[in-house]
Amino acid sequence: MGFRIVHTSDWHLGQRLDRLDRREEHRAFLEWLLTVLDEERPALLAVCGDVFDSANPPVEAVGMLYDFLARARGKCANIVVIGGNHDSGIRLDVVAPLLAGTGITVVGSYPGTPDGCLVPLLDNGTKLGLVAAVPYLRPYDLATARSGESEADRTGRIVESVAARFGEVQDAAMEGRGEGEALVVLGHLFAAGGATTRESERPVQIEAGKMIGIPPDALGNRATCVLLGHLHRPQQVKAANPVLYAGSPIPLTFDEAGYESGVTVVTVGDAGEVTRIERRANPRIVSLVEVTGTLDECKEKLGGLASSGGGGLIKVTVRLDGPVPGLREELSALLDGTGWTLAMVRRETAGTDFAATDTPELLDELSPEEVFLRKYGRDYPGEAPAPDLVDAFHELLEEVRTMEENR
Numbered sequence: 001m002g003f004r005i006v007h008t009s010d011w012h013l014g015q016r017l018d019r020l021d022r023r024e025e026h027r028a029f030l031e032w033l034l035t036v037l038d039e040e041r042p043a044l045l046a047v048c049g050d051v052f053d054s055a056n057p058p059v060e061a062v063g064m065l066y067d068f069l070a071r072a073r074g075k076c077a078n079i080v081v082i083g084g085n086h087d088s089g090i091r092l093d094v095v096a097p098l099l100a101g102t103g104i105t106v107v108g109s110y111p112g113t114p115d116g117c118l119v120p121l122l123d124n125g126t127k128l129g130l131v132a133a134v135p136y137l138r139p140y141d142l143a144t145a146r147s148g149e150s151e152a153d154r155t156g157r158i159v160e161s162v163a164a165r166f167g168e169v170q171d172a173a174m175e176g177r178g179e180g181e182a183l184v185v186l187g188h189l190f191a192a193g194g195a196t197t198r199e200s201e202r203p204v205q206i207e208a209g210k211m212i213g214i215p216p217d218a219l220g221n222r223a224t225c226v227l228l229g230h231l232h233r234p235q236q237v238k239a240a241n242p243v244l245y246a247g248s249p250i251p252l253t254f255d256e257a258g259y260e261s262g263v264t265v266v267t268v269g270d271a272g273e274v275t276r277i278e279r280r281a282n283p284r285i286v287s288l289v290e291v292t293g294t295l296d297e298c299k300e301k302l303g304g305l306a307s308s309g310g311g312g313l314i315k316v317t318v319r320l321d322g323p324v325p326g327l328r329e330e331l332s333a334l335l336d337g338t339g340w341t342l343a344m345v346r347r348e349t350a351g352t353d354f355a356a357t358d359t360p361e362l363l364d365e366l367s368p369e370e371v372f373l374r375k376y377g378r379d380y381p382g383e384a385p386a387p388d389l390v391d392a393f394h395e396l397l398e399e400v401r402t403m404e405e406n407r
Helices: 023-040 059-072 089-094 151-176 295-308 327-333 368-379 387-405
Strands: 003-008 044-048 078-082 104-107 118-123 126-133 182-188 225-229 235-237 243-245 262-268 274-281 287-294 311-320 339-349
Touching (some): 003 225, 044 225, 078 118, 078 126, 078 182, 089 104, 126 151, 287 295, 295 339
Parallel strands (some): 287 311
Antiparallel strands (some): 003 262, 118 126
16 A cells, blocks of 8 residues: 655754744744645654754744644654654653654654654554664664774764664564565665755764764665754655755754755555655745845845845855954844845955854854864864873764763
């Protein structure tokens, strides 16, 4: 019996773009997604992690999720939500028992056993297959670090550990998988061959500040398809079976403005094979525009936008010969009374290199990893931090994030 899947991820509810609230864009997306579910009537809505932008999301963001789930449950037979690296797995897991029997399954953190990741895929009492819902795997879900291991050893350990977890879940699924039934694997990670977005994804599976790619065939070599979250660009990663990223539903940074943000609809045939993959684009209610140039050039371009009508968010990157006090206020004043909002201002100073010119003005716009590496580079020019030091930093960072989740 064939069926359809609506694949989505990386909602980042509660996200702010340089202090600007995105709630109206998220509300519009969720309303549109309900319409898509009405039209497609899928057997499965797969939400593949980073539901929230932080481990402690605003109350309103939490309300948006549960209001959506309550309205969506009658439009598709099964809804499965997994936790991502931005989410608090524990916070998501708390509601799982309350949703039992509703057709909604939440797997916020790795449940400790492969069987705990398996969800029967049912439609009107007919079993269509199984969903292997593997949430973001944190360091304590993987093999323990070995004392004194090299960068290459650490990379190998992480890759092998993640692949082993997915292999164990597939092993468990095969025991309960009937002939012709589908096996849909969900995950939240960086698969090798995936295209990243410079300003978007928080590094995961990290080695020396860089993401380690997990071989896509290790994630679902016995699966009908593998549906992933984490990368914000919608894409299919080369593998024996379809490995798909749905991407973010709205552009979360200006780097994502050119993406076809939305959801992916996967059609599975009667024999449990993927027969069609198509995109549904989410209509945007807010435009993101970048303006670059000298101060005079940027003023001219902003004036053109202000007089053109329309509206949206603007990022300005201005090349300067030196400090300009009150720059943001001066540029913002050009947009007064229009539908445009100055969201970000970046300064490029003549004579500086790319790394310096691209430095954001605000510390909270940098990831913890970027702050650590830049601080180390400033204190020890020309040197890379030792692997043991990088490991220690990431262990501390994970402890802090775990403490946040448990508050």
